[in-house]
Amino acid sequence: MVTSELLYLGFLGAVSLERLAELFISRRNARRAFAKGGVEVGQGHFRVMALMHTAFLAACALEVGALDRPFPGLVGLAALLVALLAQGLRYWVIATLGEQWNVRIIVVPGAAPVSGGPYRYLRHPNYAAVIVEMVAIPMIHGAWLTALVFSALNAAVLHVRIRAEEEALGPSYAARMGGLPRLVPGRRPAPERPSAP
Template sequence: MVMSGSVVAYLVLLGLVMVERLVELVLSTRNARWAMAQGGREVGQAHYRVMTVFHTAFLLACAGEVLVFQRTFPGGVGWLSLAGAVAAQLLRYWAISTLGPRWNTRIIFVPGAEPVTSGPYRLVRHPNYVAVIMEMVFLPLIHGGYLTALLFSLGNAALLLVRIRAEEEALGVEYQRAFADRPRFLPGGSREGP
C-alpha cells in the first residue's frame, strides 16, 4: 500500500501525540508520588483502567480509520481541525502548568489542599477535560476520521460522566464552594452537565 504524504504526516502527528501521552504518564507518576507524600488519597481506580485503554484505542482508531478506509485529507476541515487540535494541546498544558504537582491522570486528592482557581480554572471547572473533548473531535478530523471522532466523542462523554462525578465528590465541599459559580466546560455555560 502506497501512502500519500498527508497520510504519512498524519501518522507522524499521531506518533508525536503518543510520545506526548507517555511523557504525561511520567509526569503523572511523579506527581502521584508527591501527592501521596502529602497524604493524598486515590479514588476512581476502576474507571482509570478503562480510561487508559480507551485513550490508547482512540489513537489507534485515528490511524486505523485513515489507513483502512483510505481517508483523504479533507482540505479546509482538516486545517481547521489541526488548529483545533493545537488549541486543545495549548489548553491542556495551560491546565497542567496551572495545577503544577497537583495535576494527575489519576484522581488523587490531598485533604486540606485549597482548590486551584487560577489560570483556566478561573473560567471553567474542568479545562483539561475541555481539551480532551476537543482532541476527540479534532484529532481524527484532521485526516477525515469522522467515524472515530463520532464514536470516541460519545464514548468519552460516557466516561466523563463517571470520572467527573468521582472527581468532584472526592474534592469535597471546599471545591464545591470555590467552583459553585463556574460552569464545567464553557465560560458562560451551564453549571451542570456530566
C-alpha cells in the first residue's frame, strides 16, 4: 500500500533530481560566462548555501520519518500547491535569465541587467521562490520544525548572498533595478544605508 509518507518521499526525490538538473544547467552557464570574462564572487557563502539546501531536503524526510509527522490534510495540499507555484516561479526565472542564470554569482563585465519576466516586479524572484519553498515543502507533510529551522538559516544566508550579489552587479544594476522591491511584490524598497566612513 502506498502511504502519504512514501508519496512525500517520492516528491522529495523529484525535487532532488530537479536540483541536480539545475546544477548541470548552472555549470554549463558558468563555463560560458567564464569564457566571456566572467568574474565569480561569494564563493565562501556559496558553500554554506549549497550545504544548507542539501541538508534541507534530508531534514524534510528525516523529520517526517523519525518524528512520525502525519499528513496534515488540507494544509498539506495547500502547501503542495504553493510549492508547485514556487517551482513555476523558479522556471520562469531560469527561462528569463537564459545563459545568465546560475546558482553562483558570476558577473560578466558589460552585461546588461535583465529586467524582463519576473524581474519587472522583483530584484530577486529566485530567492523569493526559495523562501516560499523553505516553508511549503516541509509543510506538505507537517514537518514544521524543518520549516522553522531552515527558514531562519535561509534568511541568514540570503542576507549575505543578496548584498554580495548586488554589490558585484554594480552601479548599472543599482540604477536599473534599485527601485524595485527585493523579495515581496508591491513593497517599496528600504532606503540604502550610507556606508560607514
